[in-house]
Amino acid sequence: EIVLTQSPATLSLSPGERATLSCRASQSVSSYLAWYQQKPGQAPRLLMSDASNRATGIPARFSGSGSGTDFTLTISSLEPEDFAVYYCHQRSKWPWTFGQGTTVGVK
Amino acid sequence: EVQLLESGGGLVQPGGSLRLSCTASGFAFSNFALSWVRQAPGKGLEWVSTIGTGDDTYYADSVKGRFTISRDISKGTLYLQMNSLRADDTAIYYCARNPVGGFFDSWGQGTLVTVSP
Numbered sequence: 001e002i003v004l005t006q007s008p009a010t011l012s013l014s015p016g017e018r019a020t021l022s023c024r025a026s027q028s029v030s031s032y033l034a035w036y037q038q039k040p041g042q043a044p045r046l047l048m049s050d051a052s053n054r055a056t057g058i059p060a061r062f063s064g065s066g067s068g069t070d071f072t073l074t075i076s077s078l079e080p081e082d083f084a085v086y087y088c089h090q091r092s093k094w095p096w097t098f099g100q101g102t103t104v105g106v107k
Numbered sequence: 108e109v110q111l112l113e114s115g116g117g118l119v120q121p122g123g124s125l126r127l128s129c130t131a132s133g134f135a136f137s138n139f140a141l142s143w144v145r146q147a148p149g150k151g152l153e154w155v156s157t158i159g160t161g162d163d164t165y166y167a168d169s170v171k172g173r174f175t176i177s178r179d180i181s182k183g184t185l186y187l188q189m190n191s192l193r194a195d196d197t198a199i200y201y202c203a204r205n206p207v208g209g210f211f212d213s214w215g216q217g218t219l220v221t222v223s224p
Contacts, residue, residue, distance in 0.1 A: 001168075034210035036152075043201055043214035044144075044152065050208060087152050091209035095167050096154040 002026055004088050006099035012107040019075040021102045023088035028068045032092040035064055035073045038101075039084045047086075048073065078104070109133040109213040111202050116218030123192050123222070129185040129202030129215055136183045140205035143176065143187050145198035146217075153198075156187065157205065170196075192222045 003026040013019055023033065031051040036044040046055040048064040051071055061076045075082055083106055088099040115127040129141070143155040156176040157165045164176050175188040185202050199219050203211035 032209065036211070043216055044211070046210060046212050049210045055212065089210065094165050098152040098154065101151045
């Protein structure tokens with residue numbers, strides 16, 4: 001099973017600041033990595049597919065990069081609605097797996 | 108508009124069974140793979156099972172042999188038959204759509220399954 005390790009577990013930032021989230025895979029997943037955002041009481045929402053393709057309706061302040069084992073989700077300037085939990089997910093090999101999540105909280 | 112609506116959750120005793128349903132609308136049901144993803148209270152996301160467009164099925168090791176995923180194209184409905192339920196199966200169960208890329212591009216609102224005496 002491919003283990004995805006997200007860091008940091010928690011980010012405390014202020015609106016307007018830049019957020020950098022990391023996801024590291026235990027073996028190469030090529031570019032078959034996605035990012036999701038989840039707010040309390042809501043279902044997850046797809047942000048990014050195949051490492052760097054923004055999903056429909058996702059603002060340009062969200063960007064993704066990486067391939068192989070190291071990936072990054074960047075939020076260039078945090079808006080109030082961006083404070084949430086973010087998960088990475090690999091679909092390179094069965095079983096599909098998720099990272100444990102990074103919480104972006106208000107400082 | 109793509110919509111996925113789960114139902115069938117509830118309280119069940121350990122060892123019991125439950126069948127979840129996910130009714131889909133707003134897209135060509137037979138053209139997409141579909142999955143179940145769960146989230147234990149206060150925890151992260153866990154992939155459970157996927158059914159492909161050719162009815163090929165895939166399961167997490169934690170549910171293999173106990174859960175069965177299926178679909179009824181005529182009804183536009185995805186199912187998850189859960190047997191031999193355990194306390195650690197307690198979670199919100201989401202159904203999600205998988206386009207060709209394999210990621211989850213649309214999600215239902217989830218249904219809560221609680222396994223407790």
